[in-house]
Amino acid sequence: MATTALEHAPPDTHAATGLWSWITTVDHKRIGILYGASAFLFFLLGGIEALVIRWQLMAPNQTIVGPETYNQLFTMHGTTMIFLGVMPLSAMFFNFMIPLQLGARDVAFPRLNAFSYWVFLAGGLLLNVSWLFRAAPDGGWFGYANLTTRQFSPGMNIDFWTVGLQILGIASLAAALNFFVTVINLRAPGMKMMHLPMFVWMSFITQILLLLAFPIITVALVLLMIDRTFGTHFFVPSGGGDPVLWQHLFWFFGHPEVYILILPAFGIVSEILPVFSRKPLFGYAAMVFSGAFIAFVGFGVWAHHMFATGMGPFADAFFSLATMIIAIPTGVKIFNWIGTVWGGRVEYKTPMLFALGFIAMFIMGGLSGVMHSSPPADLQQTDTYFIVAHFHYVLFGGSIFGITGGAYYWWPKMFGKLLDEGLGKLHFWLMLIGFNLTFFPMHIVGLNGMPRRVYTYSAESNFELLNRLETWGSLLLGLAFVVFLWNIIRTTRSSQAPAPADPWNGATLEWSIPSPPQEFNFPKVPQVHGRDALWEMKRERGGSLPEPQRVDGRGIHLPNPSFRPFIAATGVLITLGGFIGGSHLWVHLAGLAVLLYGIFSWAFEPTG
Amino acid sequence: MHATATHASEHVHPTWQTYTKVALILFALTFLEVGAYEVVHRHAPVGLAIALEPIVVEVLLLLSALKFALVAMFYMHLKSDGTLLSSIFAFTLLLAAVMISALMIIFGYLYYVAPTVNPLK
């Protein structure tokens, strides 16, 4: 092992400020903040796209945007919210919280972690750069072939989509590999798998889903890209190809993807509810197994997205039953959350409000999901606003409520200041009311037959009143996030006393260290004997622990910062970016050269 | 803690004699695979070809699975490296097999069964 000057320097030299320190950082906490900041910006962008869509649909026969732009808007709204919003917002918490909750000093592969972030950013930027070329993807977030083949989508729009998603897939796979190993291998001494905090458990299952589902979408995207670039016939019927295969490959990824979006939020809520109810999580083991069951049966239900393709009675029956079965473990979870709150000393702080809102909204989304697990019902509902209502209840009412609750809950740990409670409550109520005003009427217009993905509707259809309501609701939703932003800015600028290490009387190890944590997290790696490790320690010491002091971390081994992951990520971007608008050999080769340089210099860099 | 950690990773890998035996078996199995293919392909010897033809796909898949298992167990050391790594690999293989089978069943139905039962055709 090569000895460098940095290796023996105290860790504070790593924590320098400035752009370069952020580009070279391998600290999981800083990478978490990078994920969070970028994802939040993408999330706001996706929100603006949604507001334009709502503006267009406020009244019949409007032409605020034309059909082409509308296609780009709903495609980019979906793609952005899923791949650039919810997934990286969850990744923010994976990064910041998994090592802290495990009692670890960093993730298993700190530089790979930085690589994941930079590749994610590259993919997100590439997708959005398409707007500048007036060629944003317009084939839906599902990109159904053969609509997306060269014949029907000759422009660069779909190229941005196939390439962007492949790049994002690499980022997700690298991150998932890292966190999978981290959770298995970096648990504090004594922390068994069945002692893991529930957020770590749900995140762990999410990593497994990412690892197994993303290769499939990668293959589908590669085949589509080859079709578009080299003229093969994987999804072109005239050459014997079958567009339905695209749907199978896509949804074989796409359904686990749904659980990738929701499981981290399940985890966050399972952290918040016990802390604000002053009771341990009800039915820990049942929660773990139901999460695992949801994930793995989730691999066997993909074709319920495809009842309308006509798969025959056997497949319809199988996928319908498998889908209904998933309602059972989900119900177990909901009962356990309610059981956790039941009889507790409930404190209605902002994170708790979001967690309770999550339960209510998610139940509604889950129930409408059970409705279209039945093929005859689904055939009526598919491609209508009923489906839009359903998945927004689970992904906004579920994932976003959970993530926002997590943001209020962990904000003091991440930034050392408590967000304002009053503004937080205002944010919650605006969001809850705005959300229901926006999405509840969609159930009704959907059942009345309003189709998705169509840029306008006729005046005779009687959809106008409810659409107006939805648009006003969406403005309230936008306002809720303005309040959130205001809260963030006000808190950051305020001169309030630094948050204590443990403002909520938390149960898990991240609350045992100062807020924000020092670079090495734990001066002494904790010993764990059971679940709710911090509550356990407090009980042993008679109720409370002394406020932890910031200590000198001299002698604690930390990985060196490195810019190589950034170089390697640039290589990935250039190599795959060469596929936009046809294949450009020299761009691929240049990208490969950068990538190889990045990887080799990374492999032989002294790690410290 | 450290002592147990080191101990757990100090698995005993097979000797070169074992490796050689496995290599010989792998070549024998490959020989059988190609042999089965040739017998059915050339229709000679006739008796064997007639007996083998209906089950040749199963035989080839079985032989391939055996080779797969030998490499995974001995060359990839799963036999001596504990259950965690084996479970990761086995679980994924199961999922991969389910995926391929499901695709074949679904498309087999669409392409070859559905046209015969669809009353509209």
Added chain:
Amino acid sequence: MADTAHAQVDEHHYTATGIDHRKLAIWTFIASECMFFASLIGTYLVYKGRDVSGPRPHTEWLLNGRMQEQILEIPLVTFGTSLLLFSSFFVVLALSGAQRGNRKALIGWLCATIFCGIFFVGMQVFEFTHFYHRGMGYTTNLFASTFYTLTGFHGTHVTLGLIWLTTVLVVALRGKLPPEKSLNLEIAALYWHFVDVVWIVIFPVVYLIR
């Protein structure tokens, strides 16, 4: 403070399971790759026999009574398959050498592994060129596209494995692969075996089963 610093020595190597991070990671990566190849093999099988024109992988009788010669060359590929099996055998011997500190065995067997790998890739290049001259381009028909994509991705993995093993060989030649660092070879070897087992599946599925 000295006490904390002392504890670090253990922590640096501490893993909760006793399995090195990199070994667990390469296995996880292999698992993920299984799904990648499963999707490609699934695509190949779904599309098998669905092409609208020739050439076909295996000899078959057409409706007009003529026999269409198969395009696949079984002897050539059997040779390639043997090369990959040999290379898997050689790389375990190289690893065994590395773990025992036997530098000669390590370098010799590693060279043999790489040699076999290069010949496998050469076989594939020859095969592809041969097919191309027989009129099977990448876009000729569905069989051509699925075949070239599946085996081509496998060939790419072999090539990446070769780059990796060659890097390890250079490190070993410089004397920087002592027994305590043999894991550097072990993870490369695991990836190499994985590429081999994928071929063990592809060989019968694509070449032998009609």
